[in-house]
């Protein structure tokens with residue numbers, strides 16, 4: 001039987017991860033259902049009930065499900081888990097690879113030089129970081145910024161899936177080769193993936209170049225601007241005047 005609610009999907013998506021994880025997700029789901037039942041009885045506003053509020057659901061995922069996660073070998077070398085940041089009801093979610101040194105130190109994704117460029121791209125789209133949501137596939141920094149390994153992705157990706165199932169964005173933007181290839185389970189280069197609509201967990205996904213790549217190859221900013229215009233159109237948002245892009 002197909003899942004009847006986002007909350008059931010949340011559980012279905014991660015049920016096979018591990019017994020402990022499944023139990024925690026089940027508890028999250030139970031609390032959400034309790035909130036829905038209470039709301040249905042007219043005793044509470046579902047928007048105000050923490051059990052049905054995406055912000056609260058994300059906080060529970062972060063604090064209770066992930067917690068001081070030790071599910072993979074990245075735990076001993078990280079400073080902290082870098083969960084995600086932004087609007088819990090965002091229509092657009094940017095997904096990158098993994099935290100770097102700045103992100104590991106601050107606990108916030110995309111705050112280094114590449115993150116500052118991402119912020120400029122978001123602003124060039126006529127949006128603010130508070131309007132969208134930003135997360136990585138891997139929540140802990142790989143030592144020396146090496147690429148995450150398959151077993152680390154397998155351990156951590158269910159958290160991203162759970163985040164997306166709570167937020168339910170209209171569009172995902174995958175930033176860079178690693179994010180795009182991992183989410184789409186492909187080896188195609190980002191140069192061929194970018195600019196073409198794909199799907200992840202049933203959500204339209206647009207791959208584009210990583211801001212760190214743009215720092216090394218500023219001429220490709222024009223290419224990324226083409227991709228984000230497609231995203232804006234998909235979201236039903238106006239494309240800001242071209243003059244704004246010159247600030248990126």
Ligand code: SF4
Nearest residue numbers: 069072139140155156
């Ligand atoms: S990378 Fe993910 S799975 Fe590994 S320890 Fe960090 S939060 Fe847990």
